[in-house]
Every structure is written in structure tokens, then in C-alpha cells.
Amino acid sequence: MSTFQSLPGFREFYPEDCAARNGLFRAWREAARRQGFAEYDAPVLEPLELFTEKSGEEIRTQLFEFEDKGGRKVALRPEMTPSLARLVAARAGSLRKPVKWFSIGECFRYEKPQKGRLRSFYQFNADILGEAGPGADAECIALLVESLKACGLEEGEFEIRISDRKLWFYFLKKYVEEAKIPEVLSIIDKWDREPQEVLRQKLGTYWSDAQIMQADINTFMEAAELGRTRLFEWLDGQNSSQLRDRANDLDELLESLHGLGVAQFVRFDPRIVRGLAYYTGFVFEAYQKIGTARALAGGGRYDSLIQKFGGPDVPAVGFAIGDVTVTDLLQELKRPLGDVDKPDVYLVIGGEAERKTALELAGKLRAAGLAVDYPLYQLKENQFGKQLKTANQVDARLAVILGPDEVAKGQVKIKHMKSNSEAAFANDASLIENMRNILVNGLPV
Amino acid sequence: MSTFQSLPGFREFYPEDCAARNGLFRAWREAARRQGFAEYDAPVLEPLELFTEKSGEEIRTQLFEFEDKGGRKVALRPEMTPSLARLVAARAGSLRKPVKWFSIGECFRYEKPQKGRLRSFYQFNADILGEAGPGADAECIALLVESLKACGLEEGEFEIRISDRKLWFYFLKKYVEEAKIPEVLSIIDKWDREPQEVLRQKLGTYWSDAQIMQADINTFMEAAELGRTRLFEWLDGQNSSQLRDRANDLDELLESLHGLGVAQFVRFDPRIVRGLAYYTGFVFEAYQKIGTARALAGGGRYDSLIQKFGGPDVPAVGFAIGDVTVTDLLQELKRPLGDVDKPDVYLVIGGEAERKTALELAGKLRAAGLAVDYPLYQLKENQFGKQLKTANQVDARLAVILGPDEVAKGQVKIKHMKSNSEAAFANDASLIENMRNILVNGLPV
Numbered sequence: 001m002s003t004f005q006s007l008p009g010f011r012e013f014y015p016e017d018c019a020a021r022n023g024l025f026r027a028w029r030e031a032a033r034r035q036g037f038a039e040y041d042a043p044v045l046e047p048l049e050l051f052t053e054k055s056g057e058e059i060r061t062q063l064f065e066f067e068d069k070g071g072r073k074v075a076l077r078p079e080m081t082p083s084l085a086r087l088v089a090a091r092a093g094s095l096r097k098p099v100k101w102f103s104i105g106e107c108f109r110y111e112k113p114q115k116g117r118l119r120s121f122y123q124f125n126a127d128i129l130g131e132a133g134p135g136a137d138a139e140c141i142a143l144l145v146e147s148l149k150a151c152g153l154e155e156g157e158f159e160i161r162i163s164d165r166k167l168w169f170y171f172l173k174k175y176v177e178e179a180k181i182p183e184v185l186s187i188i189d190k191w192d193r194e195p196q197e198v199l200r201q202k203l204g205t206y207w208s209d210a211q212i213m214q215a216d217i218n219t220f221m222e223a224a225e226l227g228r229t230r231l232f233e234w235l236d237g238q239n240s241s242q243l244r245d246r247a248n249d250l251d252e253l254l255e256s257l258h259g260l261g262v263a264q265f266v267r268f269d270p271r272i273v274r275g276l277a278y279y280t281g282f283v284f285e286a287y288q289k290i291g292t293a294r295a296l297a298g299g300g301r302y303d304s305l306i307q308k309f310g311g312p313d314v315p316a317v318g319f320a321i322g323d324v325t326v327t328d329l330l331q332e333l334k335r336p337l338g339d340v341d342k343p344d345v346y347l348v349i350g351g352e353a354e355r356k357t358a359l360e361l362a363g364k365l366r367a368a369g370l371a372v373d374y375p376l377y378q379l380k381e382n383q384f385g386k387q388l389k390t391a392n393q394v395d396a397r398l399a400v401i402l403g404p405d406e407v408a409k410g411q412v413k414i415k416h417m418k419s420n421s422e423a424a425f426a427n428d429a430s431l432i433e434n435m436r437n438i439l440v441n442g443l444p445v
Numbered sequence: 446m447s448t449f450q451s452l453p454g455f456r457e458f459y460p461e462d463c464a465a466r467n468g469l470f471r472a473w474r475e476a477a478r479r480q481g482f483a484e485y486d487a488p489v490l491e492p493l494e495l496f497t498e499k500s501g502e503e504i505r506t507q508l509f510e511f512e513d514k515g516g517r518k519v520a521l522r523p524e525m526t527p528s529l530a531r532l533v534a535a536r537a538g539s540l541r542k543p544v545k546w547f548s549i550g551e552c553f554r555y556e557k558p559q560k561g562r563l564r565s566f567y568q569f570n571a572d573i574l575g576e577a578g579p580g581a582d583a584e585c586i587a588l589l590v591e592s593l594k595a596c597g598l599e600e601g602e603f604e605i606r607i608s609d610r611k612l613w614f615y616f617l618k619k620y621v622e623e624a625k626i627p628e629v630l631s632i633i634d635k636w637d638r639e640p641q642e643v644l645r646q647k648l649g650t651y652w653s654d655a656q657i658m659q660a661d662i663n664t665f666m667e668a669a670e671l672g673r674t675r676l677f678e679w680l681d682g683q684n685s686s687q688l689r690d691r692a693n694d695l696d697e698l699l700e701s702l703h704g705l706g707v708a709q710f711v712r713f714d715p716r717i718v719r720g721l722a723y724y725t726g727f728v729f730e731a732y733q734k735i736g737t738a739r740a741l742a743g744g745g746r747y748d749s750l751i752q753k754f755g756g757p758d759v760p761a762v763g764f765a766i767g768d769v770t771v772t773d774l775l776q777e778l779k780r781p782l783g784d785v786d787k788p789d790v791y792l793v794i795g796g797e798a799e800r801k802t803a804l805e806l807a808g809k810l811r812a813a814g815l816a817v818d819y820p821l822y823q824l825k826e827n828q829f830g831k832q833l834k835t836a837n838q839v840d841a842r843l844a845v846i847l848g849p850d851e852v853a854k855g856q857v858k859i860k861h862m863k864s865n866s867e868a869a870f871a872n873d874a875s876l877i878e879n880m881r882n883i884l885v886n887g888l889p890v
Contacts, residue, residue, distance in 0.1 A: 004495055004531045004754055007519060010488035012532055015546065018484045034811040036788045036818035036839075039463045043455035043565060044489065044551065045509070045521070050449055064490070066511030069555045074452060076490070086449045087457055096838065098821055101460065106489065110514045120488060128821070135821035146811070259804025261812070309449055343481045359704025366479040366591070367706070373481035376543055376573070376580035393541065394481075 009111075009119025015340045021122070023338020024323055025104050027150035028124040032102040035143050037126055040101050042083035044108075048073040050082045053308065054278065062109045064119075076108035079320065080125040081305070088129050089311025097130030100139075116294060116325045127318030129306065134249045137282045137301060137317050138256030144286060144297055144319050145262040151326055152335040153288075158296060160262075161269035162284045164250060165300070168273060170242040171220060175207045185273045188217065192271060224270040228254060231268065253282060278302050284319070288329055296329070297321035344439060346396035347374035348387040350403035355379065358402045361412070361427065368432045370439075391417060397439060402427075416443040454556075454564025460785045466567070468783020469768055470549050472595035473569040477547040480588050482571055485546050487528035489553070493518040498753065499527045499723065507554045509564075521553035524765065525570040526750070533574050534756025542575030542759075545584075561739060561770045572763030574751065579694045582727045582746060582762050583701030589731060589742055589764050590707040596771055597780040598733075603741060606714035607729045609695060610745070613718065615687040616665060620652045630718045633662065637716060669715040673699060676713065698727060723747050729764070733774055741774070742766040789884060791841035792819035793832040795848035800824065803847045806857070806872065813877045815884075836862060842884060847872075861888040 006012055013021055029039070051059050065075040077083060080103055088099060103125045113119055126143050128136040141160055148158055165185065172181050187202045196214065203217075204210040223234035228251075235247040250268075257263045274283040283300030287293050299319025306314040330337060345365055349358040358374060365372045373394060375387055384403065391399040401413040406424070412431065415422040421443040425434050451457055458466055474484070496504050510520035522528060525548055533544060548570045558564055571588050573581040586605055593603055610630070617626050632647045641659070649655035668679035673696075680692040695713075702708045719728040728745030732738050744764025751759040775782055790810055794803040803819060810817045818839060820832055829848065836844040846858040851869070857876065860867040866888040870879050 004492070004498070004534070006488050006528075006531075007490060007492060007513075007517065008515075010490060012488065012528075013486035014532065014536070015483035015485055018486050018548075021486070022484065033786050034814065034816050036786075036816055038460035038785050039467065040460055041458035041463050041466070043451050043457065045452060045455060045553070045565065047449070047452060053449070064511075064513060066509075068452075068509060070453075072452065083451075083457075086451075087459065089449070091459070100818075108490070120490065131821045133821065133823055135823070139821055142808075255801065256804060259801045259808070261805065261808035340483050341478050341481075356700065356704045359701055360706065363587075363704070363706035369479065371479050371481055373545075376576045376578065376584055378578055378580070 007119070009113035011118065011120065019338040019340045020327065020336065021323065021338075023336075024151060024327065025122075025124075026338065027152070028102070028104055028147050028321070031143060031147040031150040032126060035100070035139065035146065037100045037102040037143065040084070040087060040103050041105055042077075042080065042087060042103070044077055044106055045074055046077055046083060048075045050086065051075055051078060054082045054085070054305065062111060064108050064110055077105075078107055078109045080105055080107065080123060081127075081302075081318070081320075082309070084125065084127060084318075085305050085309040085311070085316075088314060088316075089306050089309040092306065092311045092314055095130075098136060099127070099129040101129075102126040102143075116328055118324055122323040124321040124323075125318060127316060129314050129316040132303065132315035134253040134282070135256060136315075138253050138260060140299065140317050140319060141253075141257060141266065141284055142260040142262050144284070144299065144321070145265045147321060148286060148296065148326070152330055152333075152337065153326075155264060157290050157333075158265070158286055158288050160266045160284050160286050161272045162253070162266055162282060163268070163270050163272035163274075164246065164282050165273060165279055166246050166281050167243065167250065168270070170240060170246055171238070173242075175213050175216075180206060182277055186275065188271070189273050189275060191217075191221070221270045224268050228268070250282075274298060274300055278305055280304060282317070286321070288325075291329075291332065294325050294329070296325050341371060342395040342397065343373040344370040344396070345372045345398045345400050345435070346387070346391035346394060347372065348384055348391060348399050348401040348403075349375060349379055350384070350401075350407070351379050351381040354402045354404060354407050357407050357427070361400070361402070361431075365432065365435070368436075370432075370435070388415070391415075398435065400435075414438060414443065419443060452564070454558035456563065456565065464783040464785045465772065465781065466768065466783075468781075469596060469772065470567075470569075471783065472597070473547070473549055473592050473766070476588060476592040476595040477571060480545070480584065480591065482545045482547040482588065485529070485532060485548050486550055487522075487525065487532060487548070489522055489551055490519050491522055491528060493520045495527045495531065496520055496523060499530070499750065507556060509553050509555055522550075523552055523554045525550055525552065525568060526572075526747075526763070526765075527754070529570065529572060529763075530750050530754040530756070533759060533761075534751050534754040537751065537756045537759055540575075543581060544572070544574040546574075547571040547588075561773055563769055567768040569766040569768075570763060572761060574759050574761040577748065577760035579698040579727070580701055581760075583698050583705065585744065585762050585764060586698075586702060586711065586729055587705040587707050589729070589744065589766070590710045592766060593731060593741065593771070597775055597778075597782065598771075600709060602735050602778075603710070603731055603733050605711045605729050605731050606717045607698070607711055607727060608713065608715050608717035608719075609691065609727050610718060610724055611691050611726050612688065612695065613715070615685060615691055616683070620658050620661075625651060627722055631720065633716070634718050634720060636662075636666070666715045669713050673713070695727075719743060719745055723750055725749060727762070731766070733770075736774075736777065739770050739774070741770050786816060787840040787842065788818040789815040789841070790817045790843045790845050790880070791832070791836035791839060792817065793829055793836060793844050793846040793848075794820060794824055795829070795846075795852070796824050796826040799847045799849060799852050802852050802872070806845070806847070806876075810877065810880070813881075815877075815880070833860070836860075843880065845880075859883060859888065864888060 063075040068074050107123050108120050200210045200214050203213050207213045224231045272285050279300040280303045281301030285295050286297040301317040303315040347358050362372045399415040411424045412427045413424050508520040513519050552568050553565050645655045645659050648658050652658045669676045702711050724745040725748045726746030730740050731742040746762040748760040792803045807817045844860040856869045857872045858869050
């Protein structure tokens with residue numbers, strides 16, 4: 001046994017794991033392509049300040065950071081958004097708006113490895129920059145739904161919970177000065193996880209009659225949970241033109257999601273506020289609805305970030321899906337994502353005398369796009385059985401037999417592995433077409 | 446302008462760059478698939494000792510290495526082979542031989558960035574493990590040729606120079622004790638870059654009559670350069686059964702390359718010895734033949750490495766192509782590798798009243814696999830011109846117009862952008878089929 005091991009929280013991808021990972025990537029790419037998102041990428045190693053600029057010094061506890069041989073403070077990226085912000089900021093003048101971009105990249109966080117959380121993981125990020133209206137939020141949320149569907153998840157297995165930090169801001173303004181609203185939102189973030197008394201006590205530091213404030217918040221949440229009609233009735237009762245206008249944006253968002261055919265995956269849930277201070281509008285999270293309600297993805301609008309990275313005022317909305325929880329869920333559901341490619345053809349070669357003919361055929365078939373494998377070892381005469389066994393083990397669709405008889409006659413024998421039928425064909429220009437036909441239709445038994 | 450910048454020697458991939466990179470990856474994957482290689486991957490961050498075990502402490506000058514928050518000495522991988530060796534060593538008992546694996550992964554070296562050399566780059570690695578005979582070397586070299594062809598390189602633009610460290614060992618044995626042969630090989634590695642006097646002086650420390658030794662080496666090189674027939678005549682004259690047997694292996698290798706249809710890309714070149722001490726047999730390098738003769742790839746047989754990583758005795762051969770020089774070359778040749786996906790359809794929407802119909806159509810077309818884009822901003826009435834301009838700018842193949850008239854009639858107007866022709870179609874179940882047809886055949890003008 002090897003004494004060498006990979007680091008804790010890092011994965012090795014043997015072919016089956018790699019095929020599953022690549023299947024996920026393929027699904028994400030395909031969903032993004034259909035919606036007109038273009039792929040970008042950025043370095044996995046970045047200057048440390050890129051990440052502290054967005055998230056503050058506290059992010060450093062989670063970073064793989066070090067000083068490189070040139071004395072630069074650097075870190076492995078914990079997320080894509082700061083790099084994206086830099087890319088867009090640097091070319092904000094020349095990029096056509098809206099920028100609809102996605103990336104699939106490895107990210108790194110020094111956290112305690114546990115189920116659903118590793119130190120290295122892949123993120124699918126999709127963002128729309130340069131469009132402030134809810135149409136962009138809708139297009140992003142639709143891609144989030146379609147990306148999870150493309151992975152193999154179905155209606156009823158996940159949902160997108162949408163909320164709105166603006167609605168919360170406008171609503172909480174009557175209780176709290178604006179600068180302190182994020183603090184109140186972090187109380188609301190724990191609304192279901194802490195006793196009402198504790199919440200009330202916390203609210204008390206912001207408003208004298210915490211009981212009324214708490215009741216008001218609960219009424220809002222309950223109205224929102226009863227659905228759109230009840231929520232809009234509640235909004236009407238609030239007598240705030242800001243809330244009223246914002247309700248129109250929410251209405252437009254939900255209408256667009258309906259139009260795009262994803263409304264059944266979406267639910268307005270005021271409990272989602274998302275911890276990150278940089279979100280400025282609609283926020284959303286994807287949760288699995290079966291088994292544990294784990295978060296599969298999250299995102300929202302972040303209209304101030306590009307400016308923070310030295311760019312102009314570019315509104316932005318986006319999300320990220322991590323690969324670890326999605327892969328866990330799909331494995332629990334026994335829904336495979338991608339299989340290792342099998343050979344179309346395994347060449348069974350009579351002996352060394354027939355190798356040249358066999359290799360020539362391999363070259364031709366491969367040039368025609370077929371996946372071809374054959375024995376690499378020194379052949380003894382008449383090891384047909386051993387090689388046919390290999391053809392079976394590698395799950396080749398056809399075994400193509402080139403024994404002395406076949407070569408003498410300028411033929412090959414083709415064995416269709418699944419049906420166990422075989423027939424002889426001329427080893428000439430017609431062979432590729434015949435073989436393609438057999439791969440699709442099989443051999444007449 | 447942003448003051449944030451990426452690190453020196455690291456690349457940002459804007460969509461055009463990312464499409465080119467992904468095109469390269471796709472080409473490599475496709476070449477590997479046809480030859481029955483399966484993809485694997487391993488962590489980009491590994492324990493430091495993994496790399497010093499293979500290459501010694503001197504590799505550390507090139508590494509991005511640090512201590513992680515758990516006090517582990519770690520490094521970003523400078524190459525894939527040590528990780529591959531660990532993966533194979535750990536499952537050597539259960540993996541079916543031969544293992545034919547490839548990977549496409551990012552690697553990192555702290556070197557002075559210059560043309561063709563960056564601090565972060567991608568490597569396509571392909572290896573065959575578990576087969577000692579020259580059939581495996583041939584299959585690897587064939588994949589190297591096919592991978593470079595798949596990138597877009599053609600005959601005459603690159604060549605594979607093959608050499609054999611065993612041939613050199615058996616030949617040099619009469620002059621030097623075995624342990625010192627690697628030192629002599631490092632002299633031969635500089636054979637064309639240093640004056641003959643200097644070489645002679647160096648050889649003098651190993652053999653009293655350096656002039657004879659040098660002449661002997663030159664005769665061998667010249668014979669090899671005159672081609673196979675002359676090389677084998679020379680080998681016959683050497684009166685060494687080891688050299689004779691090895692010549693048979695070389696013969697088998699060249700025969701196999703001929704059979705596989707890649708002999709025209711290959712040349713035996715004894716000057717290739719490859720610096721790395723761990724190679725044990727055939728070695729090869731790919732060079733571009735136009736412009737500067739830069740190395741594009743390198744590889745060879747390394748039969749002792751898996752044991753070094755705690756595994757059993759597993760023979761191995763493999764190669765790596767870096768993406769930087771290949772991409773440079775293809776850019777010089779103006780041979781694009783991959784384009785950013787264009788939308789099949791851009792929806793031109795009369796106004797907000799028609800948005801719902803448009804979004805429903807977008808959802809349907811995307812579900813059918815078409816790439817669909819549309820304006821996300823709040824529409825004013827009759828901005829057809831502006832939107833058609835966008836359809837043109839984003840290079841959409843079709844503009845699908847949904848004005849009030851079309852929606853009232855339950856129709857869409859389809860404009861084929863290239864031919865500038867347009868026609869009305871029913872917006873019903875027949876539309877997707879009609880649209881697919883137009884995408885293939887265009888519209889009757």
C-alpha cells in the first residue's frame with residue numbers, strides 16, 4: 001500500500017468519478033448555452049487583497065493563503081465573484097451589455113471537511129451584469145432552475161426560495177435607521193432557529209416595543225408565505241410608495257419566471273435574507289425538497305460590487321451552484337451523471353502476423369470517429385478467447401476479429417457483443433459504413 | 446480603471462480566450478476517446494513530499510509551496526505524474542491493465558514568465574500503465590500525434606522525435622560504468638549546443654581516449670539520422686546482443702507507428718535524451734517544424750515510478766502537452782480553436798404587452814435545445830430597429846419578431862439574418878420543427 005495520500009478535503013477523481021464530474025459540467029454548460037451565457041475563467045491563485053476587498057479581513061480564516069517566492073500575498077480563490085468583478089471592471093467600457101457570463105471553476109476554503117463541504121470544490125457561477133431591472137434577475141433564476149434540471153433533478157425535488165432585501169429594507173425603515181438594517185437582517189436570518197423570546201430581546205435593542213415589531217415581522221412573513229395575492233394585499237396595507245413600487249418589481253420578476261416556464265420551481269420566502277452584506281436586491285437560494293433540506297445554490301443582486309473593484313456603476317445579479325451537495329444528492333437518488341466512455345470496437349487479433357492489418361484498421365476506424373481499443377501485449381497465436389473476454393470486460397460494443405483466415409480473405413469478422421451474433425465483412429472502403437450501421441442497428445441474428 | 450490585477454504569469458480567460466481554451470480541451474478529449482483512454486483528475490494542491498519524492502528537493506525552487514493552516518507542507522502541482530502514480534499505486538491490484546488514462550489539468554511553476562512559459566498552464570497528460578512492450582509506447586506516441594492533429598496542426602508543421610535511453614545505455618556501457626551513464630547522457634543532451642572541444646573535454650573525464658569515444662557517438666548519431674536501414678546496419682556492426690534485442694523493440698515500435706498511420710510524423714533522433722532521470726526506455730518530444738523549433742510536448746517510458754510511490758512493479762509510458770506553446774503556435778497560424786457560442790435565436794419583442802408570449806416562446810425553444818437570447822430591459826413600444834441591431838451584433842442566426850400584430854394573429858415573423866429574408870409562421874407546436882429547418886436550410890428568398 002502507498003503511504004502517500006491526498007490532503008484532507010481534496011478529491012481524487014478516478015475515471016468513474018471524473019466521468020460523473022464532467023457530466024455535471026456538461027449539463028451546466030448546456031443549460032448556459034441555451035440561455036446565451038458565455039463562459040469565462042480566471043486564475044485559481046489571486047492576490048489576497050482581491051478577496052479581502054470584497055469580504056473583509058475575516059475571510060482570511062477560511063483562505064488557503066501564503067506568500068509566493070516573489071513576496072506577494074496570494075490566496076487560492078474561495079469564490080469566483082471578485083475575479084469576475086475585476087474582469088468586468090477592467091473592460092466595462094468595451095463589453096456589450098448585458099454581460100451574460102458563466103464559469104465552472106475550482107474554489108478552495110480552509111474549513112473542517114464534512115458531508116457536503118470539502119476544502120476544494122467546483123462552482124458553477126452565472127451572472128448578468130449591466131441590467132438593473134428584474135428581467136435580469138428572472139433570467140438568472142431561470143438558469144438556476146434549468147441548470148439543476150440539467151443535472152437530473154426534477155420538479156418536487158428542489159425549489160428556489162426567493163426573497164428581497166429591498167422589501168425588507170423599506171419595511172424595516174420605520175423601525176431602524178438604514179445603516180443598522182443589515183444587523184436586523186442577521187437577526188431575521190436566524191428567525192426559525194432561535195426561540196421567539198431571544199429574537200424579541202435582540203429586536204429590543206433597535207425598537208422600544210419589540211413585541212409589536214416582532215408581530216409586524218411575523219405578519220409580513222405569514223402574508224408572504226400564503227402566496228402572492230396575500231403578500232400584495234399586505235403590501236397595499238403598508239401605505240409606502242417605496243414598498244408599492246418594489247412590489248411591482250417583484251410582480252414583474254414573478255411574471256417573468258412564469259413566462260419562462262419555471263414558476264413551479266419558485267417560492268417567495270421572506271426568511272431568505274442571505275448573510276452576505278453585499279447583496280442589494282432580490283436574493284434566492286435553491287434547496288433540495290427531499291431528505292435533508294440542504295442548500296444547493298445561492299445568489300442575488302449585487303449592484304455595488306463592480307464599483308468597489310474600480311469599475312463604473314454596473315448593476316449585477318448572479319448565483320453559484322457548488323458541485324459537492326448536488327453530487328451527493330444525485331448519488332443518493334442513484335441518478336448517474338456521466339459514464340466512462342466505452343470502446344465502440346475492440347480488435348481481436350489472431351497473432352503478431354495480423355497485427356499490422358489490425359493497426360491499420362484501428363487507425364482508419366479512429367480517423368472515422370470510432371473509439372477503438374486492441375491488445376498492446378505481444379500476442380501468442382490463437383488467443384481469441386482471451387481477447388474476446390477482454391472485449392467483454394471493457395464493454396466494447398463490437399469485437400472485430402482479424403485472424404489469419406480473415407486477413408487472407410481480406411475480411412473481418414464482426415461480433416455484436418450484446419446480441420452475440422457475428423458476420424463477416426470485407427475489410428475495404430465499405431467497412432466503416434457497415435460498422436456504423438451495425439453500431440446503430442445491430443447485426444441480423 | 447481598476448487597480449486590481451491578476452498575478453504575473455497567470456491568465457484571465459475572457460469569453461473568446463475561454464472558447465479557444467475549451468476548444469483545445471475538446472480536441473484532446475476527443476483524440477483520447479477514440480483511442481480508448483479514460484479521463485482522471487487529482488487535486489491541484491498536494492502534500493509537498495509527493496513532488497520531492499519524484500524530483501528531489503531541487504524541484505522546490507520551482508514550486509508554489511506553503512504551509513496550510515493545519516501546518517501541512519503543501520504545494521500546487523507542477524505536473525500530474527506524481528499524483529497519477531499515487532492513484533495507480535493505491536489501486537494497482539484492482540485496476541484492469543493496461544490502464545489507459547488521460548487528464549487535462551492546471552499545473553503551476555514559479556518560473557520567470559516569458560513567451561511560451563507561464564506560471565499557470567494546462568497540461569494534457571496521457572499514460573499507459575501495466576504494459577512493458579513497445580506496443581504501449583506506440584499507442585502513446587500515436588495519441589500524441591492525433592492530439593496535435595486534433596488541435597488543428599497538420600503534417601509538416603510538427604514532428605515527433607523519438608529516441609531510446611536503453612539504446613544509449615547499452616551503447617555507452619563499453620565506455621562508462623552504468624551508474625555514470627546518466628551524467629554522460631546530460632553531456633549528449635547539449636551535443637548541438639556546445640563546441641565539440643568542450644564536449645570532448647567533458648567526455649575525457651569518463652574515458653581516456655575521448656576523441657574515439659566522441660567519434661563513436663557521432664557515428665551512431667549520423668547512422669540514426671540517415672534512417673532506419675542505416676541505423677540497423679550500424680547496430681548489426683556493434684556486436685552486442687543487448688543492442689540487437691533492443692533494436693528489435695525499436696523496430697516493433699516503428700512498425701506499429703507505421704501501422705497506426707502516424708509514421709510520417711515521426712523521426713528517430715538520438716539527440717533526444719530528456720533530462721529527467723526517471724525515464725527508462727523510449728523517450729520522445731514533439732517539436733514544431735515551422736518558425737522556431739519549440740518543443741510542444743514530451744514523454745517517454747518510466748518503468749520504476751509506481752514502485753517509488755509504494756505500488757507494485759508497474760511499467761509505464763506517457764506524455765504531456767502544455768497548452769501555452771500550442772496555443773501560441775495556433776494563434777500564429779491564425780487557426781482558431783473554438784468560438785464563443787452564438788445564439789440561434791434573438792427574440793425581438795414589440796413591447797411589454799408581448800413579453801409574456803416572448804418569454805413562453807423562449808422557454809419552449811430552449812427546452813428544445815436552441816440557444817435563445819432576448820432583451821432584458823424594460824421595453825418601449827416599437828423598438829424593433831434597436832433590437833434587430835442587437836440581433837445582428839450578437840450574431841444571432843435568426844431574429845424572431847413578436848410584435849402586437851404577430852401576437853394577435855398567433856404568429857411569429859422569422860428573419861434569417863444572413864440572407865436577410867423573412868417570413869411569418871404560426872406560433873404553435875409546428876414552430877420548433879420549422880425553426881430547426883430554417884436553421885439548417887435557411888428561408889426561401
